[in-house]
Amino acid sequence: MARIGVLTGGGDCPGLNPVIRAVVRRSHMAGHTVIGIKNGWKGMVENDTMPLGLDAVSGILPKGGTILGTSRTNPYKKEGDVEKVKDSFKKMELDALVAVGGQDTLGVAAKLTKDGLPHIVGVPKTIDNDLSSTDYTFGFDTAVNVAMECIDRLHTTAESHHRIIVAEVMGRHAGWIALEAGIAGGADVILIPEIPIDIEEVCSILKKRHGRGKLFSIVVVAEGAQFKEGGMVLQEQKLDSFGHVRLGGIGDALGAEIEKRTGFETRVSVLGHIQRGGSPTAFDRVLGTRFGVKAVELVLNKKFGRMVALSGIKIIDVPLEDAVKALKTADMELYDIAKVFFG
Numbered sequence: 001m002a003r004i005g006v007l008t009g010g011g012d013c014p015g016l017n018p019v020i021r022a023v024v025r026r027s028h029m030a031g032h033t034v035i036g037i038k039n040g041w042k043g044m045v046e047n048d049t050m051p052l053g054l055d056a057v058s059g060i061l062p063k064g065g066t067i068l069g070t071s072r073t074n075p076y077k078k079e080g081d082v083e084k085v086k087d088s089f090k091k092m093e094l095d096a097l098v099a100v101g102g103q104d105t106l107g108v109a110a111k112l113t114k115d116g117l118p119h120i121v122g123v124p125k126t127i128d129n130d131l132s133s134t135d136y137t138f139g140f141d142t143a144v145n146v147a148m149e150c151i152d153r154l155h156t157t158a159e160s161h162h163r164i165i166v167a168e169v170m171g172r173h174a175g176w177i178a179l180e181a182g183i184a185g186g187a188d189v190i191l192i193p194e195i196p197i198d199i200e201e202v203c204s205i206l207k208k209r210h211g212r213g214k215l216f217s218i219v220v221v222a223e224g225a226q227f228k229e230g231g232m233v234l235q236e237q238k239l240d241s242f243g244h245v246r247l248g249g250i251g252d253a254l255g256a257e258i259e260k261r262t263g264f265e266t267r268v269s270v271l272g273h274i275q276r277g278g279s280p281t282a283f284d285r286v287l288g289t290r291f292g293v294k295a296v297e298l299v300l301n302k303k304f305g306r307m308v309a310l311s312g313i314k315i316i317d318v319p320l321e322d323a324v325k326a327l328k329t330a331d332m333e334l335y336d337i338a339k340v341f342f343g
């Protein structure tokens with residue numbers, strides 16, 4: 001009988017609990033035990049666990065967040081922490097570890113695989129959808145649907161008041177949420193981190209729209225988008241343990257600039273963590289479930305150092321290190337489609 005650990009790290013997202021449930025159910029089916037590691041890599045550093053029997057995962061499928069808790073702890077940041085992770089692996093008497101996370105959490109998993117902890121399998125999660133080697137990460141679909149609904153709501157108030165509304169959505173380095181929620185919500189301009197903002201062009205699109213009698217507009221901007229002539233708008237300079245700054249503020253900066261240059265009354269709405277909370281969509285529940293089941297099957301087949309992934313409609317597995325090599329930025333062909341509807 002094997003002992004399988006499971007942890008969830010980085011920003012939470014809807015779909016984590018379906019993965020945990022699937023890992024436990026599939027392991028139990030094969031007669032194995034699952035140990036829950038609390039709060040991502042922090043739990044491995046601190047040897048902090050909880051039992052994960054069938055009862056613990058009963059009823060969690062529709063719940064957002066993660067019953068294990070999460071953190072942005074990076075054991076490679078503090079001297080001695082990697083050794084503590086390895087010690088905990090032994091103390092917990094684990095045979096394998098399923099790490100569920102994005103670029104940062106799985107980056108640690110890929111490094112550990114090379115540094116003497118080879119029995120790891122990765123599961124890709126992030127609302128940003130920016131992990132390579134998988135067509136989709138779970139959490140993204142829910143975030144897009146939440147953002148789309150918000151854009152729908154902003155539309156009715158923007159139209160009634162003849163205003164521009166700037167909707168700032170998440171997306172640190174990749175504009176996937178802005179792009180898909182923007183297309184689905186009928187945005188008049190979509191601005192993403194991959195393409196520097198040309199404020200002149202944005203204003204001329206909005207003026208042209210006004211010119212044809214449309215006195216309201218919705219501008220969707222990803223939090224990581226930057227002006228052509230300036231740097232990123234930051235909330236604070238402090239870096240987290242993976243070296244990320246806290247973003248936010250581009251919506252306000254953009255709204256002010258649009259109002260100044262066009263004279264159109266403008267409001268800004270920052271959707272923030274609303275996009276990460278709440279119940280997962282059916283797509284994310286199914287994807288999380290398929291990923292969780294496949295992760296255990298990789299463990300049972302001793303296929304370590306791999307990450308489960310979606311390719312078309314199939315669940316496959318890919319080398320962990322390939323998945324974290326480079327970020328998957330937004331598809332420019334999709335952006336060209338979005339542009340048809342600008343203005």
Ligand code: F6P
Pocket residue numbers: 011102126127128170171172223247276
């Ligand atoms: O990585 C996912 C993400 O939601 C990003 O889109 C966003 O920049 C970041 O996490 C926010 O992190 P935090 O929850 O630490 O504020």
